[in-house]
Amino acid sequence: MFDPQQIRTHFPIFSHRPELIYLDNAATTQKPISVIRAISDFYEKENTNVHRGIYEMAASTSQKYEEVRQKTADFIGAAKKEEIVFTSGTTASINLVAQSFLIPRLETGDEVVISMMEHHVNLIPWQQACKLKGAKLVVAPINKAGELDLKIFKSLLSERTKLVAVTHVSNTLGTINPIGEILEMAHKRDIPVLVDGAQSAAHFDIDVEAWDVDFFVFSGHKMYGPTGVGILYGKEEHFTKMLPVHFGGNAIREVRFEETVFALPPRCFEPGTPNIAGVIGFGQAIDFVSSFDKKGVKYHLQRLTELATEKLQKVKGVKIVGTAKNKSPVISFTLGNVHPHDVATFLGAENIAVRAGHHCTQPLMDFYKIPGTSRISFAIYNTMEEVERMAIVIKEIQRFFNGR
Numbered sequence: 001m002f003d004p005q006q007i008r009t010h011f012p013i014f015s016h017r018p019e020l021i022y023l024d025n026a027a028t029t030q031k032p033i034s035v036i037r038a039i040s041d042f043y044e045k046e047n048t049n050v051h052r053g054i055y056e057m058a059a060s061t062s063q064k065y066e067e068v069r070q071k072t073a074d075f076i077g078a079a080k081k082e083e084i085v086f087t088s089g090t091t092a093s094i095n096l097v098a099q100s101f102l103i104p105r106l107e108t109g110d111e112v113v114i115s116m117m118e119h120h121v122n123l124i125p126w127q128q129a130c131k132l133k134g135a136k137l138v139v140a141p142i143n144k145a146g147e148l149d150l151k152i153f154k155s156l157l158s159e160r161t162k163l164v165a166v167t168h169v170s171n172t173l174g175t176i177n178p179i180g181e182i183l184e185m186a187h188k189r190d191i192p193v194l195v196d197g198a199q200s201a202a203h204f205d206i207d208v209e210a211w212d213v214d215f216f217v218f219s220g221h222k223m224y225g226p227t228g229v230g231i232l233y234g235k236e237e238h239f240t241k242m243l244p245v246h247f248g249g250n251a252i253r254e255v256r257f258e259e260t261v262f263a264l265p266p267r268c269f270e271p272g273t274p275n276i277a278g279v280i281g282f283g284q285a286i287d288f289v290s291s292f293d294k295k296g297v298k299y300h301l302q303r304l305t306e307l308a309t310e311k312l313q314k315v316k317g318v319k320i321v322g323t324a325k326n327k328s329p330v331i332s333f334t335l336g337n338v339h340p341h342d343v344a345t346f347l348g349a350e351n352i353a354v355r356a357g358h359h360c361t362q363p364l365m366d367f368y369k370i371p372g373t374s375r376i377s378f379a380i381y382n383t384m385e386e387v388e389r390m391a392i393v394i395k396e397i398q399r400f401f402n403g404r
């Protein structure tokens, strides 16, 4: 039986702030005690660098670090741990693919296909690469509900397309994209695909090998793990052809003044001292997420989303932005002429944390002709009572600003 009250006991923040209603999970999730302990234990009891020392404590740290790589590979269904690169987050992972994979392959007249709903980080690196190389960024449109039109998407793919980069789940609209169909369309034309899993890794079944995805990227902090740790999954066939773009210690086999021989992937993509404690904490986050029945989690999040949608729709002036049939637990909305920042400030004064603004998707806001939205996003520890409370406060905000 899925019990959010019991789950809350894993999260110390809720005992420190019992009044907190945290509905900003798409920005970052709270951290369970197991993750916090793993990080503080590491610093307290076995702090060393990795892949350098040969004394017992250093070797043990290196081993633990590499065990998390294997755990990550298992978590997302990668064939080999060598297909996992630790980065500082989704942002770093996408930039690495742009610089190390795309730019060397991109030529004048080539194209990169993204969608209208991408987070800025799944847009700007490709846009800048295209500018650099005289290539074109092609944007697949969406309908008003926030769904991709797959027929149009398919028509945008051609022999000029060098990469497709799409989000699995939209952080602003909650739309779940049909990744399987997108991959099939792209692969029919031998086009590699990067999937941004920042909003899906925590609660969705991920199987990169079964999907046959070329690159999959996500951040630890959006799945109950620490900030500063992210994952770049890449197919071995791509990694072995990519050259590192960041250089430094620990990522090499041999260095002479004239030439450097780099280490094999993934090590060549991780120069310098990594976020060791973060990676160890991230390993605990994977254990934490894996300890729940995914179906139970999905059902709980769906119930929260349905209740919140129903309650919000009853408030005069509320317009939900993003009404895709297939939606994750993210609800963006506008409230008449009330600025989203006012909504978030008012909710904040009632200890209800939500995000307001453009959510790093400005072109998407332009499409809807709005400056921003207020956004509610759920995680496993949220409760139906919290949704009820949130809806009452939204009603109060509506009355406050509109006097009715």
Ligand code: PLP
Binding pocket: 026, 027, 089, 090, 091, 092, 119, 121, 122, 167, 169, 170, 171, 196, 198, 199, 219
């Ligand atoms: N992609 C999506 C869909 C996101 O929601 C986010 C963060 O909000 C990112 C990428 C960037 O993630 P990070 O800031 O952890 O690098």
